Amino acid sequence: MIVFLDLRRGCLIFLILFGISIVTSQQNGGENIFKLRPGVESDKLNFKLANNLIVIPVSVNGEELSFILDTGVSSTIIFSLGDDKKLQLSNATKIYLRGLGDGEPVEAIKSTGNTLEIGDAISANHTVYLIFDETIDFSPRMGFPIHGIIGYDFFKNFIVDLKYSKEVIKISNPKAYVAKKCRKCYQTSLDFNNGVRPYIKAQYGVDKRIDLNLLIDSGSGSALWLFENKTLGIKVPEDSYREFLGKGFNGDIHGARSKIKALHIGKFTMKRVTASFPDSVYIQGISTLQRQGSLGGGVLKRFDLIVDYPDQKISFRKNRFFKQPFHYNMSGxxxxxxxxxxTKVYTREDKIKPERIRSGQKANNAIVIDYTFGYRYSMxxxxxxxxxxxxxxxxxxxxxxxxxxxxxxxxxxxxxxxxxxxxxxxxxxxxxxxxxxxxxxxxxxxxxxxxxxxx
Missing domain, CATH: 2.30.42.10 (PDZ domain)
Incomplete structure (x- = not known):
């Protein structure tokens, strides 16, 4: 069976600013559900923070892979394996994904009944999508292998404590979780808009604050994306420049880069925040009255978060990254x-030997270092x-x-x-x-x- 899935509705696909939505029918009961092993109520695992993105180890049918943890993605997607990985997928069906613009659909494989493991969390009946498109590959942009992304499937049944400052994740069974009082935290509700993507309320500006409804997108390495909307007063600041913002299925995404005076999340205020404004052609199909942008890793990493999908709430506590200024690429x-x-790599071998003592000389335990230079070829x-x-x-x-x-x-x-x-x-x-x-x-x-x- 060949199925066409439409990704254009309410979706942006970025390079390191990434958000993929796969429109599917309601999932069967028991599918894509992570559970902790019997007798385990919580688990901790280390992650790698790179380019403001969270990279976690994920086992797919026994094969160890590296995934980006992306709150903005609805399904589990594999887009790169490399020559050293061999992955067996069950119940495979060819599908086609339509991306931004009017380009040709991208071929992919939908596979059901797979086993995924993340630490002590296991999903025994999991659907994954394998995409065959080199443009959707994080590895060249990250500098090390990235095989896929996972989001809602992982978050939906746990309380997830994301400590960006320590690069540690703690996942807990909601029934056994005991919340700690935190006077320095800001807690607010998550709005899923009858879907699987989390949104929060924020504001930007100084004298006149503009209300924002932002997608929480940990799969975006950027700080903030805003969608122009004259009705709401969201516009590109005069102090801005044109920039390549990322890649989608059908090519490069361009727009404006600037800084806004202030971004407010509850009681926390961040000043001079770097913001990206994609050209309107790339956000066709997104209602800018309902969603005004995305909150990416460049902002999220400044907080330690407690993400509670089951109870639809999130807690922010600023960490050691909070006061860091927002930078941008000044080279171009x-x-x-x-x-x-x-590559020819030059080497130097140091040979250490005792100094020879001639007859009548006083011994001083001196040594002589003999340098031998050479080279080797290396990948x-x-x-x-x-x-x-x-x-x-x-x-x-x-x-x-x-x-x-x-x-x-x-x-x-x-x-x-x-x-x-x-x-x-x-x-x-x-x-x-x-x-x-x-x-x-x-x-x-x-x-x-x-x-x-x-x-």
Missing amino acids: ITVEHAGERL EPNFEIVNVRPGSPAAHAGLKRGDRILSINGKNAYEYQLEEINNLFFNKEGKRIRIVIDRAGVRLNYSFFLKKVIE
Whole structure:
């Protein structure tokens, strides 16, 4: 049987700003339900915080994979396995997914009856969607393997304590959970709008506050997405710039990047928050009167959260990240991990030997260090520029899309993690970036200075 599923309704699909919705019929009883093992009332597991995203280990039919924990996604999706993973899926059916725009539908597989394990939580009858589309692959953007995303299926039956500050998740059986009093917390209700995605109320502005209904989207590495709405007074600030915001099924997503004066969540106020405003063509089908944007990991990581889907509420407590300023990329380039390349790595072997003592000399226990230099060939990470913002410092310097980075500021590119490279571009204004690239086999040197586009 071939089924067409429509993703265009009420959905945005981003690169690291990601939200996928699969429109399905009501799930059968017992399907996609996580339960703790018998006798276990709670469980803790560590996660990796990378690019403001939560990455957790998930076992699918016995195969260990890495998933992004995404409150904004309704179904469990696998989009990348790699050559080292072999996954057996049961009851597979071919389907097609329609994305943003008018492009061709994307082929996928719907599989039922799978077993998923996250720590001591098990789902024995789980539906997953395997998507065959290279554009929906987090791994190049994260710099390490990401195989899928999971959200509502995991949250719906637990109370989930997300400690961004310690990179720890605690999941609890709601019947055994005992809430602690927290005077420093702000608790508010979650609105699911008769669906599976959580929304909260917020406000932005200083003198005149504008009410917002925001999707809580932990699968977005951005801080805040806002949808322009003249009726509500939501518009792009004059102090803004055009930017590549992410990728969807049918190509790149562009819009404006700026900073808003203040964002208010209950009693907490964050100032000069980075905000993205996608062009209207990408949000067709979304009612901007009902939803005004998304709250992403760039804001969420500043709090330790207690997410209670069963009782439809959420608690915010600010953590050590709260006072960090909101930064943005001042270089104008977007870098991805682009596989590996054969690299000549120079080595030095230190040989330590006792100093020879001639007859009549006084022994002083000295040593002589003999350096032996050589090299070896090794497969090392390859990093590529995938986007250059027009008019940016990198563009003025001459860097282009497709350039492969060899070194940055005198350090070999393969000695960096991808997140470390990106962090260099969020540094202080005026910092010099010296970069050596490979363009079609030619080695080229460039230099530019980081420059603020918005204050």
